Amino acid sequence: MMKPLLAALATLALAGGGALAHHGWGSYDASKPITVDGTILTSKYENPHATITVKAPDKVWTVTLAPTSRMINRGATRDMVAVGKTVSAYGYASTVEKDEMRAERITVDGKTVEMR
Amino acid sequence: MSDAAPAIFVALEGTALAATIRQSPYAYMAANVAHILSLMIFFGAVAVMDLRLVGFFQSTWPGSLLRRTRLIAILGFIGLVLSGSMLFLAEASHVILNQVFQIKLLLIALALANIAWFEKSVAPRVRDLQPHTPLPVRARLIGMTSIVIWLTVAACGRLIAYF
Numbered sequence: 001m002m003k004p005l006l007a008a009l010a011t012l013a014l015a016g017g018g019a020l021a022h023h024g025w026g027s028y029d030a031s032k033p034i035t036v037d038g039t040i041l042t043s044k045y046e047n048p049h050a051t052i053t054v055k056a057p058d059k060v061w062t063v064t065l066a067p068t069s070r071m072i073n074r075g076a077t078r079d080m081v082a083v084g085k086t087v088s089a090y091g092y093a094s095t096v097e098k099d100e101m102r103a104e105r106i107t108v109d110g111k112t113v114e115m116r
Numbered sequence: 117m118s119d120a121a122p123a124i125f126v127a128l129e130g131t132a133l134a135a136t137i138r139q140s141p142y143a144y145m146a147a148n149v150a151h152i153l154s155l156m157i158f159f160g161a162v163a164v165m166d167l168r169l170v171g172f173f174q175s176t177w178p179g180s181l182l183r184r185t186r187l188i189a190i191l192g193f194i195g196l197v198l199s200g201s202m203l204f205l206a207e208a209s210h211v212i213l214n215q216v217f218q219i220k221l222l223l224i225a226l227a228l229a230n231i232a233w234f235e236k237s238v239a240p241r242v243r244d245l246q247p248h249t250p251l252p253v254r255a256r257l258i259g260m261t262s263i264v265i266w267l268t269v270a271a272c273g274r275l276i277a278y279f
Contacts, residue, residue: 047138047139047143047144047206048144048206067144067145068139068141069145072141
């Protein structure tokens with residue numbers, strides 16, 4: 001009796017998870033993923049989300065990352081996103097804040113870490 | 117840091133304590149967990165009190181039930197204020213400008229005024245009432261108001277992140 005119910009709940013949780021896993025994704029344009037490549041100009045390794053600014057060819061982007069505890073768990077240490085590193089951030093541009101994007105994942109020195 | 121905020125909140129966000137909360141991997145997370153646990157303790161007690169005022173649990177002595185649940189509610193409220201202050205401090209200059217947060221503060225003030233009204237005008241009259249005795253109409257009104265306001269406060273709290 002319980003198994004179909006559990007399966008249904010699990011499906012719902014997984015389906016909803018993408019959209020609801022973290023607040024704030026609603027104000028990002030998920031239909032147009034972008035990749036921001038460049039050198040890290042500033043790095044704030046702070047809660048509730050770490051943020052970096054990245055000098056891309058077109059402009060300087062503010063890239064919102066994840067809570068620091070999650071980043072540490074996944075190996076994205078303070079050093080990995082330190083000033084001067086070259087980063088590639090895949091994610092979505094904000095529909096509210098100018099020149100801000102939220103990273104789905106970042107790659108530094110060949111290492112990729114998921115941000116959600 | 118938002119320069120649009122009144123200087124006091126920019127200064128609060130600039131304190132060493134605020135920086136510590138942001139920079140520690142655990143402090144912000146711990147404050148978040150403490151806030152929701154405090155909320156459960158607080159609203160659990162508040163719901164029992166308010167439902168008694170509205171007309172549930174009529175077989176209990178209102179005075180004794182209110183006295184015990186009041187203590188739990190106060191403890192929960194202290195936890196809410198402490199953990200909420202940590203969350204606020206970390207981003208004070210942004211959060212203070214958040215309209216949902218402003219509504220939340222206003223509603224908390226209203227809910228506390230509702231409690232003050234109850235403690236002053238109703239609590240002394242129901243303290244010694246026996247079970248199954250009808251409470252003053254005002255008690256029912258205050259209980260319903262309290263439940264509605266506190267639930268709205270909780271909803272506002274969760275919504276701060278989305279506006």
